[in-house]
Amino acid sequence: MKSVSLFILSCLLWLLLSGHFEVLMLALGLASVILTVFLSLRMNIVDHESYPINLTFKVLRFFIFLWREIILANIDVVVRILKPGKTISPRLANVPLPQKTDLGRVIYANAITLTPGTVSVQLDKETVAVHALAQETVDDLQTGRMAKMVPEEQKDIGK
Amino acid sequence: MITDVLSWFCLVSGGLLGVVGGIGMHRFPDFYSRLHAAGTTDTLCAALFLLGLGLQAGLSLASAKLALIFVFLFFTSPTASHSVANAALHGGLKPLQDEHNKGDA
Amino acid sequence: MMFTVAMLAILITMGLALARALLGPTVYDRIAAVNMFGTKTVLLIAVFAFLSGRTDLLDIAIIYALINFIGVIAVLKLVEQGNFHTDGNNDKADTK
Incomplete structure (x- = not known):
């Protein structure tokens, strides 16, 4: 559940910072977001202190x-x-x-x-x-x- | 036109606040009170600057980035101030206190 | 015009903070002044982005805001503990 909200927030942040909307760039952004969420899950840092x-x-x-x-x-x-x-x-x-x-x-x-x-x-x-x-x-x-x-x-x- | 006036106001008052904070850095007698002067410029001055710039940018990617800068500063600057004060206290730097207040706290 | 005035004000503030960092009697004065200097640098970059019309520079301002914070915390840890390898949980007295 927390990882889903992390995923959505990361996607929004990426869109905000890049401002590109071509297919290639979007795919690269999606890949980086998935990598980030995967690494966060593996490092066990998706904790309970997220936004209430x-x-x-x-x-x-x-x-x-x-x-x-x-x-x-x-x-x-x-x-x-x-x-x-x-x-x-x-x-x-x-x-x-x-x-x-x-x-x-x-x-x-x-x-x-x-x-x-x-x-x-x-x-x-x-x-x-x-x-x-x-x-x-x-x-x-x-x-x-x-x-x-x-x-x-x-x-x-x-x- | 109105946004121009508003952002002039924001930028000028932000700049004045910053300069006053800088003067406070030199006017106050000890480290802990200087920290207050630095804190002044960190909060309202930064907010006014970013607001003034945001009014110029309008509703665009640039103003979203300004909002992001504001959020980062808003969360990091009190943490940094607290860390410096805490480190100074642990480092044995005694705060200057008024005579009648000694022994308290 | 508007941005030039703002930049001038920020530069004056940065000069005052730098003077405090150079004069500051204790090391904590210097760290607080450098922290203030860094915050003002972020604002300076942001204003410069608008002055030159290249709003891409705002990304650099974001990065600088984060680096400034981490740098201040790292320097504080170094000053307080004298090294980077002891963790912050042990008693401060025995690292002195």
């Missing part, structure tokens, strides 16, 4: 939310850079990490790093160490506003 299609709506909502955050945080950091005098008070802080799955944790940590003003420095099981430019951004993260938005598959309790 049932979360599409949540992912879209998260992206819109994330981009609003990124733009606002960018403006904040630009103001801090351009204002004369001492405008930053850097600090390290631990922020709780409520996500259950590895993928959710990675998405959350990446979102923290993507918003300027905060960089995730170290991931642990339940907390993430965050380096921030100011106390306000840490406070904002501590409220868990962003953590709630991270798309994640609901795992059965007790498993």
